[in-house]
Amino acid sequence: MESSTPHESYNLNIQTPVGDLRASVAVPTGFIPITDIIPLMRSLGEQAHQLATDNTTQAGDTISCRKGCAACCRMMIPVSPPEAMALLAVVEALPSAKKERLLERFQAAQRTLRNAGLEDGLKRLAFSEDQGTDEELEPLNRAYYALQMPCPFLEDEICSIYEQRPSACRELLVTSPAELCQDLIQNPIQLIPSPFRIGTVLSKLWRDCYQGPVRLIPLPYALDWATVYKSQYTRTWSGPELLSRALDAAAEYLQRQSP
Numbered sequence: 664m665e666s667s668t669p670h671e672s673y674n675l676n677i678q679t680p681v682g683d684l685r686a687s688v689a690v691p692t693g694f695i696p697i698t699d700i701i702p703l704m705r706s707l708g709e710q711a712h713q714l715a716t717d718n719t720t721q722a723g724d725t726i727s728c729r730k731g732c733a734a735c736c737r738m739m740i741p742v743s744p745p746e747a748m749a750l751l752a753v754v755e756a757l758p759s760a761k762k763e764r765l766l767e768r769f770q771a772a773q774r775t776l777r778n779a780g781l782e783d784g785l786k787r788l789a790f791s792e793d794q795g796t797d798e799e800l801e802p803l804n805r806a807y808y809a810l811q812m813p814c815p816f817l818e819d820e821i822c823s824i825y826e827q828r829p830s831a832c833r834e835l836l837v838t839s840p841a842e843l844c845q846d847l848i849q850n851p852i853q854l855i856p857s858p859f860r861i862g863t864v865l866s867k868l869w870r871d872c873y874q875g876p877v878r879l880i881p882l883p884y885a886l887d888w889a890t891v892y893k894s895q896y897t898r899t900w901s902g903p904e905l906l907s908r909a910l911d912a913a914a915e916y917l918q919r920q921s922p
């Protein structure tokens with residue numbers, strides 16, 4: 664967001680399962696697309712995750728995750744629609760040779776998924792109204808992870824879009840020994856529970872702004888999805904209205920998490 668444009672500031676106090684989240688935020692008073700609210704919402708998610716991490720470390724546990732460990736970059740990463748649009752913009756801005764190499768990796772990933780018989784299930788999540796239940800998704804998640812296929816954005820075991828990576832990638836931290844992450848299905852992993860899944864909040868915001876299901880797009884199809892729909896979803900909202908809608912989506916999410 665441009666700092667020279669007029670902004671409206673807010674002091675937020677959001678109650679999460681791991682403590683109160685207090686933040687001062689500012690949004691442009693003018694009209695912005697839904698993708699412009701992503702950095703602010705990710706920042707709230709990261710602060711909530713930090714609260715959870717602090718609680719964990721104060722209890723005596725340590726975080727095992729380190730730069731260069733990309734074990735969880737072989738999982739199926741769910742991407743919210745606004746983040747899929749933002750990812751497409753990131754990729755479109757890459758130098759052409761880098762973009763070409765990246766798109767080849769996306770195509771290779773899709774071939775691997777097709778050959779493994781997972782394409783239909785994953786494309787259903789990306790493109791159909793039927794998102795299925797968590798129970799239905801579990802076998803798909805397991806089959807995806809069993810392929811041990813690196814995310815197309817992974818280069819030399821480092822995320823090539825680290826600053827712009829999806830919210831879901833920011834919410835995976837473990838306290839169990841890093842070696843156990845080599846097989847997340849067989850080994851007993853201690854994951855720090857995410858108090859505030861911003862990908863889901865952004866998907867709810869998308870549903871409220873554009874109608875439709877709370878969609879989470881499997882990452883290998885996120886660029887395809889955004890390419891198909893980018894000319895259709897071009898509405899803008901005033902910054903304060905979009906923030907208000909996003910906070911409503913967050914409140915709905917947190918209410919569903921409370922016991």
Ligand code: SF4
Pocket residue numbers: 733735736737740814815816817818821822823824825828829832
């Ligand atoms: S986007 Fe980056 S952090 Fe996320 S799975 Fe891909 S390589 Fe890993």
